[in-house]
Amino acid sequence: MAKLSIEQLEKSFDGQHILENLSFKVDEGEFVSILGPSGSGKSTLFHLIGGLYTPDAGNIILDGKTINGKKGSISYMPQSHALLPWRTILENVMLGGEIAGKKDTKRAQEMIEKAGLTGYEHAYPSQLSGGMKQRVSFIRSLLSPQHLICLDEPFSALDEFTRLEMQHWLLSIWEKHKRSILFVTHNIEEALYLSDRIIILSNKPASVQKEIILPFSRPRQEDIMLTEQFLQYKRDIYRALKFMN
Structure with a gap:
């Protein structure tokens, strides 16, 4: 399993600051989702972790080794x-x-x-x-x-029924293998249903606006999405994201 540390990451393109002092961690076997406004730098972050870009400042550390600009690590x-x-x-x-x-x-x-x-x-x-x-x-x-899997909105193109089916299937497979997962999504319900922890990014330049540790036990069942606790988290995250737009 893998442990990822993002430490004070900075990245700009053509004078536009995309990421600023971005720091967070993904622990071994943890499922972490990233939410944020459109254009907040989520894809840039994945490209940095994957070694396609090199950060202007800060470090990406995987299992104790700095992987800035190194491809093939995830x-x-x-x-x-x-x-x-x-x-x-x-x-x-x-x-x-x-x-x-x-x-x-x-x-x-x-x-x-x-x-x-x-x-x-x-x-x-x-x-x-x-x-x-x-x-x-x-x-x-x-x-x-590679022990760290980065998933970039993998279900966004699917219809709602297929998406729910895929979420349930993903959890059933992941719970058997417990690979470390960093998951980007625009769907609040999806993040709540799948994750151990949610990281909310601010508008550009992106930094961590809020971090939420979810109390829902595993294995997860779809009816959790109808509980008052789940719906309250959904309302709180929606307000946080709306406030940034």
């Missing part, structure tokens, strides 16, 4: 499934392991079965529904050797 799942259309489902989920020289066909087939995709191992992405493609994408993230 497993990343973008908004779109990003599956390779010429590779079968089995070949797609094994991609990260192949790159790292740790190909494990047996485990890949087991994960495909757990995802309810038995019989689709040799199908191609074009033959799958949107929800099925996202399952494949997440399995690929789990099978990659």
Whole structure:
């Protein structure tokens, strides 16, 4: 499992300050969600953690090692499934392991079965529904050797019913494997349902506006979203975000 520390991160583009003195942590096996106004720098943060950008100041520390500007330290799942259309489902989920020289066909087939995709191992992405493609994408993230998974609004393109189904499935898989997850979303309910902790970012330049430790026990059931405690958290977060806009 992985432990991530973001320490006083700063980043600007063309004179525009995007991140300012941004600091937070993700503990081993923790599910942390990031909420913030549109354009607050959430994607920039992921690009920094993934090594695509180098911070102007501050450090990104993963398992005690500074990874500023270093690629390949995390497993990343973008908004779109990003599956390779010429590779079968089995070949797609094994991609990260192949790159790292740790190909494990047996485990890949087991994960495909757990995802309810038995019989689709040799199908191609074009033959799958949107929800099925996202399952494949997440399995690929789990099978990659990196211990920290960054999920960038992975369910935003799905319809509401499929989105709820995918949230429930994600939790059921994550609770078995307990990988450290940093999850970006614009959906307050989604963040509350999935997370151990929520970090709310301010408008640009983004810094941590508020941090919420959630009291909901695991495993989570969908009916938790109808409880007064859940709804109160939702109201409080909505007001915090509305105040920033």
